[in-house]
Amino acid sequence: MNHDEFMRRVFAMSSLDKAERERVERLGVAYLSEVRRIDPLTRVRSLPTYEDGGLEKVFRAVLRAPDWDEPSLRAFNHFLVGHIRLDSDPEAGHGSLCRHLASDDSVLPLWSAFRDLLVGAAPRLAGRA
Numbered sequence: 001m002n003h004d005e006f007m008r009r010v011f012a013m014s015s016l017d018k019a020e021r022e023r024v025e026r027l028g029v030a031y032l033s034e035v036r037r038i039d040p041l042t043r044v045r046s047l048p049t050y051e052d053g054g055l056e057k058v059f060r061a062v063l064r065a066p067d068w069d070e071p072s073l074r075a076f077n078h079f080l081v082g083h084i085r086l087d088s089d090p091e092a093g094h095g096s097l098c099r100h101l102a103s104d105d106s107v108l109p110l111w112s113a114f115r116d117l118l119v120g121a122a123p124r125l126a127g128r129a
């Protein structure tokens with residue numbers, strides 16, 4: 001199953017109330033809009049920064065959250081653990097498959113948008129390192 005379809009289903013089973021669901025959905029729409037404004041070459045350059053360890057660091061930090069006692073959160077946990085496994089396989093992982101792509105600081109706006117999405121969705125993350 002594609003990531004976006006899996007996450008759409010996870011979000012649909014969430015116990016978030018309507019207002020919170022709409023707020024998070026607006027954040028997602030804004031994130032996608034911002035990412036899609038960035039030129040394709042820069043987006044390609046960003047792949048190794050995400051897939052070769054970047055997302056793994058973020059996902060491992062998220063997995064340190066103490067409370068997963070909700071069906072959608074357990075599904076999200078499954079997604080994070082699975083994605084770490086897919087990225088980090090030394091032979092066929094996403095990281096090893098895109099490691100040859102050259103990256104540079106032009107990808108910073110993508111990571112800034114990702115940070116803004118995370119902090120917007122979980123404002124208590126702001127200021128933590």
Ligand SMILES: [Fe+2]
Nearest residue numbers: 051086087094
């Ligand atoms: Fe990946």
